Amino acid sequence: xxxxxxxxxxxxxxxxxxxxxxxxxxxxxxxxxxxxxxxxxxxxxxxxxxxxxxxxxxxxxxxxxxxxxxxxxxxxxxxxxxxxxxxxxxxxxxxxxxxxxxxxxxxxxxxxxxxxxxxxxxxxxxxxxxxxxxxxxxxxxxxxxxxxxxxxxxxxxxxxxxxxxxxxxxxxxxxxxxxxxxxxxxxxxxxxxxxxxxxxxxxxxxxxxxxxxxxxxxxxxxxxxxxxxxxxxxxxxxxxxxxxxxxxxxxxxxxxxxxxxxxxx
Amino acid sequence: xxxxxxxxxxxxxxxxxxxxxxxxxxxxxxxxxxxxxxxxxxxxxxxxxxxxxxxxxxxxxxxxxxxxxxxxxxxxxxxxxxxxxxxxxxxxxxxxxxxxxxxxxxxxxxxxxxxxxxxxxxxxxxxxxxxxxxxxxxxxxxxxxxxxxxxxxxxxxxxxxxxxxxxxxxxxxxxxxxxxxxxxxxxxxxxxxxxxxxxxxxxxxxxxxxxxxxxxxxxxxxxxxxxxxxxxxxxxxxxxxxxxxxxxxxxxxxxxxxxxxx
Numbered sequence: 001x002x003x004x005x006x007x008x009x010x011x012x013x014x015x016x017x018x019x020x021x022x023x024x025x026x027x028x029x030x031x032x033x034x035x036x037x038x039x040x041x042x043x044x045x046x047x048x049x050x051x052x053x054x055x056x057x058x059x060x061x062x063x064x065x066x067x068x069x070x071x072x073x074x075x076x077x078x079x080x081x082x083x084x085x086x087x088x089x090x091x092x093x094x095x096x097x098x099x100x101x102x103x104x105x106x107x108x109x110x111x112x113x114x115x116x117x118x119x120x121x122x123x124x125x126x127x128x129x130x131x132x133x134x135x136x137x138x139x140x141x142x143x144x145x146x147x148x149x150x151x152x153x154x155x156x157x158x159x160x161x162x163x164x165x166x167x168x169x170x171x172x173x174x175x176x177x178x179x180x181x182x183x184x185x186x187x188x189x190x191x192x193x194x195x196x197x198x199x200x201x202x203x204x205x206x207x208x209x210x211x212x213x214x215x216x217x218x219x220x221x222x223x224x225x226x227x228x229x230x231x232x233x234x235x236x237x238x239x240x241x242x243x244x245x246x247x248x249x250x251x252x253x254x255x256x257x258x259x260x261x262x263x264x265x
Numbered sequence: 266x267x268x269x270x271x272x273x274x275x276x277x278x279x280x281x282x283x284x285x286x287x288x289x290x291x292x293x294x295x296x297x298x299x300x301x302x303x304x305x306x307x308x309x310x311x312x313x314x315x316x317x318x319x320x321x322x323x324x325x326x327x328x329x330x331x332x333x334x335x336x337x338x339x340x341x342x343x344x345x346x347x348x349x350x351x352x353x354x355x356x357x358x359x360x361x362x363x364x365x366x367x368x369x370x371x372x373x374x375x376x377x378x379x380x381x382x383x384x385x386x387x388x389x390x391x392x393x394x395x396x397x398x399x400x401x402x403x404x405x406x407x408x409x410x411x412x413x414x415x416x417x418x419x420x421x422x423x424x425x426x427x428x429x430x431x432x433x434x435x436x437x438x439x440x441x442x443x444x445x446x447x448x449x450x451x452x453x454x455x456x457x458x459x460x461x462x463x464x465x466x467x468x469x470x471x472x473x474x475x476x477x478x479x480x481x482x483x484x485x486x487x488x489x490x491x492x493x494x495x496x497x498x499x500x501x502x503x504x505x506x507x508x509x510x511x512x513x514x515x516x517x518x519x520x521x522x523x524x525x526x527x
Contacts, residue, residue, distance in 0.1 A: 020298065055452065
């Protein structure tokens with residue numbers, strides 16, 4: 001994992017086409033071209049899993065059906081707890097077959113149309129619901145050594161609580177962490193790097209100009225007219241966290257993507 | 266076994282507008298989705314097919330854009346879809362709609378079982394399933410929460426009601442309507458969706474199902490919509506965890522863990 005983090009420049013989030021799309025082929029083409037562009041750049045494509053509870057196609061099935069080349073450890077699949085056990089294994093087996101090692105294991109956002117793993121299905125005892133911790137433990141046990149398991153780290157949550165949660169995640173098999181979007185610098189991320197010097201940490205950069213969309217993530221209202229320059233923030237994150245890779249969410253492929261190589265260098 | 270699943274395209278929004286003249290929902294330009302209860306009906310049919318074999322046909326009545334809900338059905342395991350779309354169907358109430366659907370079911374032929382969602386979320390009448398059964402003179406079981414057994418001649422179903430459930434033996438052919446408790450609909454796959462996109466969906470007009478024009482549209486509708494109001498938007502709700510402290514704390518922890526807050 002450490003080796004990957006040192007060789008793959010950016011983690012670029014790509015949202016898969018939504019299930020409800022009426023322009024399926026157009027959306028698939030758009031997904032393919034973004035994916036291939038990330039592969040050509042030598043970056044890592046991070047494919048979300050029904051983000052915000054919106055039903056979308058799975059990353060592994062997109063790679064299979066569209067015959068995309070996942071490169072050498074250049075794909076990260078997000079995986080949440082809202083699956084049937086059979087679907088979970090289908091995804092994990094597909095990842096393994098395609099040589100995809102990186103999984104971001106999260107609890108996720110459900111919806112009425114999504115099933116959810118039960119504690120009994122993942123061999124979890126004494127819990128009411130499956131969270132990322134139980135899912136991590138199950139994957140680590142069922143597929144030993146097959147995956148690098150990443151987890152989310154939210155510096156906007158109460159600090160003690162978040163570090164305790166991270167400890168549980170690491171004990172369950174997590175080998176790297178990705179933060180929530182960081183604006184310039186966050187003291188809790190600094191503490192994270194200090195306390196866990198051997199844990200690879202990927203810092204998320206919010207690439208949309210609409211910073212108000214982060215209100216829910218940070219837990220307070222950000223006014224809609226708040227000025228924000230995502231490119232400047234990305235440069236600042238590179239300066240402040242030179243030891244970390246950067247995860248790019250809501251990246252503009254037309255205008256922002258061509259600037260990445262220059263910013264990195 | 267040949268199973269027909271009746272599905273409906275409904276507004277996927279709480280901001281639906283009502284036409285002041287016709288008192289009906291303005292469907293143009295709004296997001297539309299498959300009626301959520303119908304997804305359980307499709308899953309029930311596909312599970313029966315997987316268990317005992319047969320064919321699942323999804324059937325809908327509506328404008329041409331309603332083919333998308335039929336493709337959704339094919340994506341998750343239905344074999345084919347048929348859309349009833351004709352000006353003659355316009356203005357049909359639940360009785361005229363169930364007449365048209367029943368004519369389509371007879372035209373398909375050799376149908377053993379019709380499955381509907383318990384109701385559509387736009388009209389909320391729960392009348393079309395029973396209406397189809399009445400037009401076909403077939404037995405029916407509504408609010409089915411489990412199909413305990415099914416064979417070529419009959420099915421055993423649990424019917425949900427306020428005080429529990431009934432166990433019913435229903436002779437086939439029959440109509441059933443299903444509630445959410447019956448199953449967990451499978452998540453559509455890309456492979457299924459791509460296959461569904463390639464399928465031709467036949468569009469049948471009133472003449473194709475040999476329907477009596479007097480029993481369709483406004484002519485065939487014994488009811489008139491006098492007034493319609495859009496539903497109130499959902500608001501955040503508070504939950505009071507009463508009862509013994511220990512039990513309330515357990516419930517609170519469970520709720521928080523399910524939201525990944527602790």
